[in-house]
Amino acid sequence: MEVGYAYLAAGFGAGLVTIGAAHGIGMITAAAAEATGRQPEAASDIRTTALIMSALIEGVALFAAATCFLLQGK
Amino acid sequence: MNFCKNLIVSLSFLFAISFADDKTKNHDSHQTDIHDTHGEELHDEGVTGDVIMHHIQDAAVFEIFNPLHPTHPIELKLTTTWNDVHPTLGNWFGWMVSGSGYAEEPNQLIFTKQSIMMLLASILIILFFVLGYKKDRKVQSGFGNLLEVFVVFIRDEVVYPNMGEKQGRRFLPLILTFFFFIVLLNLMGLVPGSSTATASFSVTVGLSLITFFTYIFFGNKDFWKHIFATPGVPIWLLPIMIPVELIGLLTKPFALSVRLLANMNAGHIIILAFLGIIINVKSYYVALGSVPMAIAINMLELFVAFLQGYIFSLLSSIFIGMAVVEHEHH
Numbered sequence: 001m002e003v004g005y006a007y008l009a010a011g012f013g014a015g016l017v018t019i020g021a022a023h024g025i026g027m028i029t030a031a032a033a034e035a036t037g038r039q040p041e042a043a044s045d046i047r048t049t050a051l052i053m054s055a056l057i058e059g060v061a062l063f064a065a066a067t068c069f070l071l072q073g074k
Numbered sequence: 075m076n077f078c079k080n081l082i083v084s085l086s087f088l089f090a091i092s093f094a095d096d097k098t099k100n101h102d103s104h105q106t107d108i109h110d111t112h113g114e115e116l117h118d119e120g121v122t123g124d125v126i127m128h129h130i131q132d133a134a135v136f137e138i139f140n141p142l143h144p145t146h147p148i149e150l151k152l153t154t155t156w157n158d159v160h161p162t163l164g165n166w167f168g169w170m171v172s173g174s175g176y177a178e179e180p181n182q183l184i185f186t187k188q189s190i191m192m193l194l195a196s197i198l199i200i201l202f203f204v205l206g207y208k209k210d211r212k213v214q215s216g217f218g219n220l221l222e223v224f225v226v227f228i229r230d231e232v233v234y235p236n237m238g239e240k241q242g243r244r245f246l247p248l249i250l251t252f253f254f255f256i257v258l259l260n261l262m263g264l265v266p267g268s269s270t271a272t273a274s275f276s277v278t279v280g281l282s283l284i285t286f287f288t289y290i291f292f293g294n295k296d297f298w299k300h301i302f303a304t305p306g307v308p309i310w311l312l313p314i315m316i317p318v319e320l321i322g323l324l325t326k327p328f329a330l331s332v333r334l335l336a337n338m339n340a341g342h343i344i345i346l347a348f349l350g351i352i353i354n355v356k357s358y359y360v361a362l363g364s365v366p367m368a369i370a371i372n373m374l375e376l377f378v379a380f381l382q383g384y385i386f387s388l389l390s391s392i393f394i395g396m397a398v399v400e401h402e403h404h
Contacts, residue, residue, distance in 0.1 A: 055385045059329065062336030072123070 010072035014065060021061035025054045079291055121350025130342050132188045132274055139267050152185040188271040195258040195271070199251075228253055232388050236395035245394055248288065252281065253387040260338060260379030264372065272382075273338040275331070282327035282334075285390045289397035297397045326393055330386060337382050341375040 032050040036043045136150035185193075206217040214222050233249050234242045256272060263270025271277050289297075299305075301319040303312070348368040352361050 051381065052385065052388065055333075055381055058337065059333030059385075062340055063332055065340060066332065066336050 006071050010068040013068040013071065017061050017064040017068070021057055024057045028053050028057070120354040120356075121346070126343055126346045126350065129346055130270075130273055130339060132186045132269065134184050134186050136187050136190060136269075137267075152190070187269040188274055188277065191259060191262055191269055191271040192277065195255060195262060198258060199254050224253070225250060228387060232384075233391050236388075236391045238395075238399055241395070241398045245288070245391070245398070248284075248394075249387045249391050252390055253383050256281070256334065256386055257380055257383035260382060261376070263338065263342070264375055264379065270338050270342060272334055273342060275335060278331040278335045279327075281386070282331040285330065285393060286327040289394050292394070293397040294400065296401050326389075330389055334382050334386055337378055341371065341378060344371050345375070 028050050032046050035046050134151065134153065136152070137147040138150060140146060140148045202217070202221060206214075206221050208214065208218060228250055229242070229246060233246050236242075237245060259271045259277075262268055263273065301323065302316060304315055304319070307315055345368050348364050348371065351364050352358070
């Protein structure tokens with residue numbers, strides 16, 4: 001079977017990574033929204049924390065995306 | 075003592091940036107025919123992964139869009155040889171660039187797209203601060219006021235909370251340089267037709283190696299004690315703890331560089347892919363959906379440019395703060 005399994009793996013990998021990252025960022029956003037509802041004065045602190053943590057999660061997700069990109073280049 | 079430490083850090087910085095050339099892809103197949111580098115062979119099968127990589131990666135030729143001949147961009151090739159600058163310089167400096175992927179002959183001095191961007195960013199930063207900040211006034215106005223917003227933000231929210239006041243003063247110039255350099259490079263890369271210097275391994279790894287050497291050379295005795303003899307750990311656990319701590323020490327600059335690199339690359343790849351769909355499908359109606367998506371992603375990229383600069387500076391100051399701050403003993 002002369003099929004390119006690397007391309008398949010790259011596609012699957014990118015999809016899975018997106019699921020993980022989106023789930024994580026969604027949970028952070030949910031917690032941030034609820035915390036802002038409980039204490040509106042802390043809104044800007046909560047927003048800063050949520051933004052920083054989302055960027056860190058995105059960093060991890062993009063490691064895997066870069067790996068998938070390397071895979072499809074093979 | 076401080077002078078020795080500063081000297082060592084600056085020498086290791088120079089050592090780190092001497093690796094800054096991109097050996098990954100061999101561009102000879104595209105650059106041999108000077109008049110048709112961008113031409114039909116590259117775009118025949120539509121916008122493939124190779125075309126996108128060509129637009130993102132570094133190149134020796136800066137291709138500027140020519141409205142009169144859209145398929146033949148104006149090519150800015152700023153290369154010379156060290157020997158042309160001065161006849162003996164080739165002996166001293168020629169070794170640095172021979173062996174890089176772009177040198178067609180040894181002793182060549184090349185200003186690639188990304189080097190031009192980095193030089194432009196450095197000149198812009200120097201101009202902004204020299205012309206914008208008036209020393210004789212207590213309260214800045216105009217452009218200096220805008221710069222002061224950023225500087226005070228970095229000082230009061232990023233550096234001083236993580237490093238304390240005393241150590242914060244030592245490292246504030248470094249963190250400010252990181253922030254302004256990265257933000258300017260990211261923003262300049264969003265202009266259509268220019269290249270993003272932070273979208274290459276060389277630049278991001280160079281910047282994160284600066285952080286790495288800073289916290290290695292300015293680390294406290296407490297910092298090293300926490301790595302090699304973590305307090306409260308029984309001695310039979312140390313052979314596991316020490317490699318784990320050392321790996322933790324090494325992954326931090328790696329993560330810093332890959333985060334910045336991947337974010338910048340991903341944005342550009344998405345924009346090029348959206349616009350490439352129009353070419354691949356060969357129909358104009360797709361543009362009605364594709365161009366607004368590309369514009370939306372461009373807006374997101376503006377935000378990501380600032381955010382990634384802020385995250386890089388924040389994490390650098392956290393790492394350096396962990397190494398430098400004097401702890402109270404429990």
